[in-house]
Amino acid sequence: MAGAVHVLDNYYLAITLLITIAYQLCFFSIAFSFKFDKLTDFAGGTNFALLAILTLAFSANRDHARNIVVSLFIIIWALRLSGFLLFRILKTGKDDRFDDKRDKFWSFLGFWVFQMIWVWTVSLPVTILNSPNVTQFDQPAFGTGRDIAGIILYTIGLVMESVSDVQKFRFRSAHGSDGAVCDVGFFAWTRHPNYFGEIIIQFSIFMIAVSPAASGYLHGGAYAALYASIVGPFLLTALLMFLSGLPLQERPGAKKRYEKGIKWAEYERYLQRTSILIPFPPQLYSKMPVFLKRTIFLEFSLYVFDPAKHADQSKTQATAAEEGRTRRSDEQDLRN
Secondary structure, X not given: OOOOOOEOEOXXXXXXXXXXXXXXXXXXHHHHHHOOOOOHHXXXXXXXXXXXXXXXXXXXXXXXXXXXXHHHHHHHHHHHHHHHHHHHHHHHOOOHHHOOXXXXXXXXXXXXXXXXXXXXXXXXXXXXXXXXXXXXXXXXXXXXXXXXXXXHHHHHHHHHHHHHHHHXXXXXXXXXXXXXXXXXXXXXXXXXXXXXXXXXHHHHHHHHHOHHHHOOOOOHHHHHHHHHOOHHHHHHHXXXXXXXXXXXXXXXXXXXXXXXXXXXXXXXXXXXXXXXXXOOOHHHHOOOOHHHHHOOOOOOHHHOOOXXXXXXXXXXXXXXXXXXXXXXXXXHHHHO
16 A cells, blocks of 8 residues: 655645635636636536545555545536536526626635635545545445445435436526426425435535544544544535525525516415425425424525515515506407
8 A cells, every 4th residue: 555645734634725725716816807707616616626636646545445435426526516517607608696796806705715615624524534644544444334325325416416407407498587487307306406415415425434433443633533524514514504505595586486476376386395405295295284394394484485574565566567567458459
């Protein structure tokens, strides 16, 4: 077995952080200088792959099945995601997330700093597993119960995320801007199957990476560090649930539909019968008590749109008046 490459610290924390900062700043400089939206998600996904490749190449266990598997898993996930997002942005032309930031240096830079934190933290299970302080210990042979369970969960998560991305893209392409509710495929069982798949993927990678500690092969700081790397999957879950994912889509999306009258009745039925995150049969979810939806199924009150509390009634009335004028005009045309 080849020896480990020691760089700055024996957990590879400093070198991966410095690489991430430099990598993201390079792409930020291009994006800000040329007001170019097409590299943002590509920069995030490829950064994951870069860290996994480098730490595996530096690792004393670069030929160990477990290290190879977790490194490949995060590389496959990251390149698949960044490739899809690049394809989508090339089709749409621009990223609406940056409409209020693109010309503001510090606001735009703030997004890229956020992306640095995301990449570095979510990579921790792979980074630490590959590091010298962990590889100095023996490892259990690959194929433990945790390894097998992790592979199964990873496969489920990758299929859900990949297929649901394609399902939604094809649905939106077919329906254009008609406001149709996407309830096809996985979206019939959960409103956000891609997020659920992504969360499963990260926890499955941690499950495999933590096997040496869970099997009693590690001691001291290495044991604690490998378990502490669960902060990566937890951060990704927190971001999707409380910052950049569900909060930006659930209530704002419902508010927009209600105020503009975009198939609101159809969408309201979809909300009632479809779990927000955890896949569940819609026939059963529609009959579930509200307190179970708000607790076990994670549909917290911050996601829920209440027209009486959250809608701008002036916009609603304007939309209703416009629809009334349109109907009267149509009726007049028919009489003439």
